[in-house]
Amino acid sequence: MPGGVPVWHGNLEGKDLDSMFGFIEAYVVRGKGYQVMMAMSYVYKILMNSLYGRFGINPKSTTTEQYREGLRxxxxxxxxxxxxxxxxTASARIYMYPYISREDCYYTDTDSVVLGQPLPKEVISSSVLGKFKLEDRVMKGYFLAPKSYCYIAIGGSNILKYKGPAKNQVNQEWFESQYADPSRTKQVPVEANFRIDWHTLNIIKKDTMVRVGLQLGDQEDTSISQRCLGGY
Incomplete structure (x- = not known):
């Protein structure tokens, strides 16, 4: 193994490499019966790679230049x-039209429909593509707008759907009062746990007041679309 005071060799002719790089040679050449220690093998590998990288460092620092002109x-x-x-969408509409045009159609969404009378058994299946799946039998329900409805199933479960930040503030009583007065609105407190502060780029918790109501369109269409189902 090399040691002592470093000596600069100007002429390496006839020099024994083991005297200069003995620690590497000792790692490569080992005696018979030597047990490989994986931990030390990893240490030696990192050591040699570190020396290689350290000796090859460019003494000049990296310069970063920005090119904005002509940048695509x-x-x-x-x-x-x-x-x-x-x-x-057009194909689905054609398929759904015989059902959504019925007088007992209370609500429809892309691929679903709520009807006052049951469908024939041949168009109902939970596994066949293109047929309807019977989700629930509704005992009472309020269907006020797209993605805004509430109903009680015959089994007793209460299903409520409302799209918006204040959906946790909406209950069955709200649907009943909203059905009686569709233009009714109410301010409710909403707690937002993940809001972005664009000035500091931090995620913050913020309390805000949100107006809960229905987004009404044409008054004539609104009176037709808002339905109450009381029995099945």
Whole structure:
């Protein structure tokens, strides 16, 4: 193993490499019966890699230059095909039209419908594609707007759907009062646990007041779309 005071060798002809790099040679050449220690093997590997990297460091610091003129930002390809989505939606509408045009249709959403009378058994299945799945038998319900309804199933379960930040403040009593007066609104406190403070880029908890109500469109269409189902 090398040791002592470092000596600068100007001429390496005839020199024994073991005298200069003995610690590497000792690692490579080992006697028979030597038990490999995985931990020490890893230490030696890191040591040699560290020495290699340290000796190869460029003494000049890295310089970062910014080029803004003539810079073209990469625009990712748009993996969209609106015509396919439109065709699928149109096909679904054609299939759903005989059901959503019924007089006893209380509510409909993309692929679902709430009816006052049961459907024929041949169009109901929980496993066959293209057929309806019977989710619930409704005893009483309020269907006020898209994604805004509440009903009590015959089994006793209470299903409530309301889209918006104040959905936890909405209950069955709210649906009943809203059905009586669709233009009714109410201010309720809402606790937002994850809001972004754009000035500090921090995630904060914020308490706000939110107006709860229905987004009404044309008054004539509104009176038709808001339905109350009382029995099945």
């Amino acid at each position: 930002l990469w625009n990712p390809p748009k993996n969209s095909a609106v015509q396919l989505a439109a065709a699928i």
